[in-house]
Amino acid sequence: MERCTIIKAQQLRNFESLSKMALDRVLETSESLFVSKGAIVFKENQLLNKLYCIKEGACKFSTFDNLGREHILRFLGKGDIMGKRSIISNKGANVTATALTETVLCCFDKSEIQYNLKTNTDFCNDLLHAFIEDANAVDKTRIIYCANKGIKQRLAQLLLYLAEKFGQDPNGKLMIRLKREDMASVLGTSQEYIINLLTHFKNKGFLNVNRSEIVLNSKEGLRELI
Template sequence: MSKCEECIVREFSSLKALNKDELVKLAGCKTSRIIRKGDVIFEEGENVNGIFCIKDGVCKLTKLSPNGKDHIVKLVTKGELLGQRSMISDEPVHLSAVALEDMEVCFIPKTEVMGFFDKNNQFSMNVMKTICGDLKEADSHTVNMAQKTVKERLAETLLYLYNTFGKNEDDSLKIQLSRDELASMIGTATESCIRLLSDFNKLGLIELVGKKITIKDISKLKKISE
């Protein structure tokens, strides 16, 4: 069983507030899992009863809309936690989590984590700040969806993917999303997404080679995204 002390999640997440004893205790109750690309970690409405620590990989959080389409609400990557809101609210998760790449995660049961809230105020504050950050981001997304055009949202999302997940040696975006997934992030039809990517390509803002997307003109994309 690997040590939580040296884990990347401990370094970047709310867990950084835990002391040695607490981390040892954590290591004792966690379970590790390998998750394959496309696998479902949990599904909207499920009772998760704990949190996931992402040691490696990226997943999408999606929400089913009444019309039956999935919408990608957020991408979550290594170093981050999953399922905090649901645990605190003591409710089923309101989003589904699906791996976009092979992942390595640990699961910590709710009972264990809830104990830290009582005993470790810094941990509580960290979790709260994380969720507050999520809330701010969510509000901003809502306004973007309501006020920006699809083109603006696409430009913004491409820059977000570039800034958050970086690029490969050939400069293409490191994170691989299907056109369908990209469309589901920006809230549009797949065809519209493809069409606009095609337009951006023709304008020299990006380059499309197979599934690979390469950002060519950051400043122009920024301008388009407003």
């Protein structure tokens, strides 16, 4: 088992509130895990014995209805933490986490994290701030899931959010490649409609599309749609 040697967990201030001895113990009981694109990290209702931090790559949180249809709730990237609620509640995960890209995770032992939460007030406060950050992220992306907005407006907002969350290269290409079916799941529409809208945005000069790659040419044009 390969251990994590450096902690890059932005949501928990990189564990800076822990003493060197406590941090060394967390690293000694950690595991570095590679997850292939499309693989499930954990399933809804699964009991977790790890706290997961995304070192490289991206994941999505989803739930599935009685018909087996996926509903994507959130996208997560480098530095984001997964499994926080299970650490606190000792209940199963309330979402399914799936790798959107090849992803490297730092996995921290649950009992070790719980011990530090009980003995270190600052670390406990860091976790509380992580929950607040999650709530703020939900508020920030609320328009994407708002049924009162049209699909065109929400797709524009989704593309802008992906650019902000995961970044772009110098040519404007989104650093994350999101499948059309994932976009459709987020927006509650069909994959075909997403393809048609992306073509419409391309014809307007807002973006270019090359298979799974999207290059944003005009963020201003997308913002004007919202």
